[in-house]
Structure formats: C-alpha cells, structure tokens
Amino acid sequence: MSGIDADVIVVGAGIAGLRCAAALRLRGLTVRVLEADAVPGGRIRTDVIDGFRCDRGFQLLNPSYPAVKRHVDVDALDLRVAGRGVRIVDDSGDARTIADPTRHPRLLPETVRSAFGVGLLRPCAVAGAVRWALPAVGPVRRLATAPDAALADDWDRLGLRGPLRDSLLAPFLSGVLADGIGDTSDRYVRLVLRSFLLATPGVPNAGMQAFPEQLARTAGVDIAYSTRVEEITDGADPSVRTADGAVLRSRAVVVATDSVDAATLTASATSPMRGLSTWWFEADGLASDTFLRVSGVGGVVVNTAEMSSIAAGYAPPGKTLVQATTLLDDTGPAPETQVRAELDRLWGTTTASWRVITRHDIRRALPRQEPGTPLRRPLQVGERLVFAGDHRDTPSIQGALVSGGRAAARVARLIA
Numbered sequence: 001m002s003g004i005d006a007d008v009i010v011v012g013a014g015i016a017g018l019r020c021a022a023a024l025r026l027r028g029l030t031v032r033v034l035e036a037d038a039v040p041g042g043r044i045r046t047d048v049i050d051g052f053r054c055d056r057g058f059q060l061l062n063p064s065y066p067a068v069k070r071h072v073d074v075d076a077l078d079l080r081v082a083g084r085g086v087r088i089v090d091d092s093g094d095a096r097t098i099a100d101p102t103r104h105p106r107l108l109p110e111t112v113r114s115a116f117g118v119g120l121l122r123p124c125a126v127a128g129a130v131r132w133a134l135p136a137v138g139p140v141r142r143l144a145t146a147p148d149a150a151l152a153d154d155w156d157r158l159g160l161r162g163p164l165r166d167s168l169l170a171p172f173l174s175g176v177l178a179d180g181i182g183d184t185s186d187r188y189v190r191l192v193l194r195s196f197l198l199a200t201p202g203v204p205n206a207g208m209q210a211f212p213e214q215l216a217r218t219a220g221v222d223i224a225y226s227t228r229v230e231e232i233t234d235g236a237d238p239s240v241r242t243a244d245g246a247v248l249r250s251r252a253v254v255v256a257t258d259s260v261d262a263a264t265l266t267a268s269a270t271s272p273m274r275g276l277s278t279w280w281f282e283a284d285g286l287a288s289d290t291f292l293r294v295s296g297v298g299g300v301v302v303n304t305a306e307m308s309s310i311a312a313g314y315a316p317p318g319k320t321l322v323q324a325t326t327l328l329d330d331t332g333p334a335p336e337t338q339v340r341a342e343l344d345r346l347w348g349t350t351t352a353s354w355r356v357i358t359r360h361d362i363r364r365a366l367p368r369q370e371p372g373t374p375l376r377r378p379l380q381v382g383e384r385l386v387f388a389g390d391h392r393d394t395p396s397i398q399g400a401l402v403s404g405g406r407a408a409a410r411v412a413r414l415i416a
Helices: 015-026 066-071 105-118 123-137 140-144 151-158 163-177 186-198 210-219 259-266 336-347 397-414
Strands: 006-011 031-034 046-049 052-055 079-081 085-089 095-099 202-204 222-224 229-233 239-242 247-255 273-283 292-295 301-306 320-328 355-367 385-387
Touching (some): 015 031, 015 066, 015 210, 015 397, 046 355, 052 273, 052 320, 066 397, 085 105, 123 163, 123 186, 151 163, 163 186, 163 301, 247 259, 259 355, 259 385, 301 336
Parallel strands (some): 006 031, 006 247, 031 222, 085 292
Antiparallel strands (some): 046 052, 085 095, 229 239, 239 247, 273 320, 273 355, 292 301
C-alpha cells in the first residue's frame, strides 16, 4: 500500500506498546510509536529529585512473571529485591515480622512468635486461607476458568476472618490492588498471589523507569515522543491525527494507552481505573530495613518501605528514602498530618524532621478488576483497530507484556 507512514502505528510507549512494537518488528513490519510523554514507560516513570529516585507510584518488578523471563534482561536491570515478608505494626507501634523462612531462616523464631502474638494461626482462619490459596498453586488455565466472586465475599465464604485477614492479607493486598474494600475479582487476586509465591519482587537499582527504557532500546522501532494523538480513524485505510495537526496513515492502529485514554480515542467500553498516592520522604533516624510495613489496625497508609535499603541507588550516599502509599479517590489525597501520624507509629519514630521530596497522585494507577472480568479479553475493536494494555489482560506488568504480544499477533493476521 502506497502513501502509508508505517505498516502499524502504535499509540502509547508504555509496557504493552513497546512489547507490541518489538513483536511487530520481528514479524517484518514497519512500526511507528507515538507517545504523548517525553519518555517511555506510561505509568512506570522515575523522577530524580535532589539525587533521590522517586518512582511515580510504589511499584515492584516480579522476575517470576513468564513474560518478564522471556522479554526482559533482568540481570541488566540490576534488580534489588525486597525482604520476602512484611512487618505488621499494631496500635502501640510494636512491629511483628512475618518472613519467608526459606529466604530468611534466621527470622524463623521471630516469625513464629509474631504469628502467635498477632493471632494469625487461628485454626479456622488458617484452614480458610489454605482453601483460598490452593488454586493459586495449580495450573493457570484451571485458575482462569474457576468460579469468581469479590475477594471479600470469598473470604467470608471460606471462613477467612480475624487477624490473618484483617492484620496481614487485607493490608498487604490493598496496596497491591489499590482496593480498600475487597471488591476485586478473587480469581485475579489468586493470580497475583501466585506470582508472589514464585519469586520475590524488587526494583532496578536505577529506578523502575530503567525497565521501560530497556524495552524501548531493544524494540528497534521509531518512537516519536511528545506526540499526543487526538483522533483515530478506523477502516481499511486507518489513520491517526496528532495534536499538531499531522495525519499519519497505516495499515492498522494499536491503541496501547491506559483504559481511560483508550475509551476516549475509540469510544469503546474499557475498565475504570483506581488511584494511589505515593509520598516520598527524605528520612532520618531509621535502621536499615528491606521489609514492607503495613498497619495491622487500619489507617490511610496501606504500606511503607525504606527504598534506599532495598536499592541503594534510590538515594544519595548517606541518605535515606522512604515511600508511603495511600489510596486515592474522589475526595483527594490523605492529609499530610494524618500520613505523618501513621508513619510515626509504623516506623516507631517521629517523622517531624522528614522532608517531603514529592508526592505522586496517580489517579490512573490500576484498572479495576471486577468479579467476573475475564483474565483475557478481546483485542480487536474495529476493522483495523486493536487494543493492547493491561486493561485487556491482567492489571500487571505480566498482563501488559502479554497483551502487547497478543496485539502484535492479531495485527499481523489482520494485515496479512
């Protein structure tokens, strides 16, 4: 076809878009990626402020994801892993450690004491937790077709109540899912649990943005940054119009934005998004700690971690960087006074001298995964228009990578 700018135009240089572009190039197709931001990564971005690396939203990369193993050079990212476990902090500020004894054998006595001290080992709750977790260790195909319900409802059905639920599972998962009420698909949560059981997540020592930057370097395609797409025209001869008025033609268009922008550009129904706020503090008075901390008694802070202990590259030498994550809804971010008060308890020290480096309010942090949502959804939404993104597969890095590859295969069949 003459007069085209590329065989395929990909809108968005996030994880799904970059993976899609790389897969299309390997199929011998010409690709042009249009990205509204000045750098690749979409929601994965790292701001460097005064020598501190502050990811836009607390994020971790799980090296156990099959698509990460297949498409990412994890060794080149210099991944630094967090402690495999959590510290649960009660209302008096006592921190109890629950650690994986296979990774932290020296913490086994403390873990046993903590489990009994917090009341995690109540027989009925433990039995319910085992019944809930078992599908996560089975075949993924069986998990994908299992009956689904809201997470909280399924925990109720299985008798998973008490401290094991309220002080450990719910606080930990609320930050992972951006869900404070337990209405996320239980089937999806079990898939998340599976990934945590297989490996310990971590961060690149240079910040999470190193991950999409690696994908962009290895994609081998033309990426036009600071280029916002305002309109897509579908049909046998699809095109996109950018904010500067340029019209680019192709044989197919892949929309690899988040679900909100995808819905705007295509008038197709997509998943709504959940929000998170992440506070970044220059801290003092802390001993090195690689474990995530959660509140066993509720609160606005869903988790907090000393990032400079997990990855030294996140802070200048001799400095300490702490992140604190809260849920973000239409009422806006939690008040700083409330966040600091909870951090005082969670870290067992005053945070009055801690400097706020920045706060990231990510209103589109994760697509909502409601009960009954398929783990894999159709990609083609027009004659030559295809979706890619974590709103088509699971809301995760794994889902974005898989969706990008699936979109490339679908496009290749469309224009063959």
